[in-house]
Amino acid sequence: MTPEVPAEIGLTFGTYEEARALVGTRTSVVFAERAVTGALIKYFCAMVRDANASYWDEEYANQQWGGVISPPAMLLTWVVMPEWRPGDPSPAPMLLGRVPLPDPTVISVGTDMEFFVPMRVGDRLNVEETLVDVSPRKTTSLGEGHFLSTESFYRRGDGTPVARYVHDLFRFTPA
């Protein structure tokens, strides 16, 4: 049974050779639609059940960090683009979706994040992604496919580096 790819994942189809040709490609800088917001931080912490004062107590966080900070785990959330906007029904997908391969689905296999400064409420991040590797076809317990690796740099609006993120994924056809 092959999963139907929902249009909103926006995967691109093609061959391994086409994907290899994209290794080294860097995207243009994507600017977050919204600033880091305290309300979403609280909803995320409620889900994870994280009682850290830096996320919940404005007075404490002001003293410690100069403002409420975001859990590091929310890095990717702050640059998610809206799925629709007037006159532009399908904004460009993230780099991962633009890699042409034959397989219909994808799963994360690992992450490596380095943080240089905290993300504070009000920061508006931007990100630049590079495709660093596409593996030859491999077989795992999930099925057959290709491992992909991307490297992203996140910055504040004023250019201050915030984080470096390496993401490893498996683009596969379920066994």
Add this chain to the structure above:
Amino acid sequence: MIPGVDYHQRYWEDVAEGEELAPVEDEITYRRVVMNPATTWDYFPGHHDPEYAKAQGQPTIYINTMHFLGFIDRLATAWGGPASFITRRKMSMRHSIYAGDTMVGQGRVVRKYTDEPGGRTRHLVELEITVENQDGQLCVPATVHLELPARQAS
């Protein structure tokens, strides 16, 4: 001070290598998995659509990467305190946590060290953290580098 909020702070000098972090157990219900897309804006269907997850070869919906990261970071900073800062975290996914599972986090201090990027001394600890399911199956091993405040001015 807000009641229930965690203010307890650990200082670098007080840490011993080998020290264990308080373990955490969290029940993952369907509701909680669906809170992943709601709170992270990650609408990948494996986290809200059981039919899609099954077509991927998974038994049902599973928690997303950001929930794992948030759980790992929670273990690290609940131990270190709210003034601690994660400088690096590496994790790999060996097995998913599905709706209906219980996720169990454990960790310990494997190294205590300092470095000086750009001439500023950082007081750091390296933590080894694991996330297992209720059957003791290793789902996510992680390494977290955590900067702690030091009592002595550097």
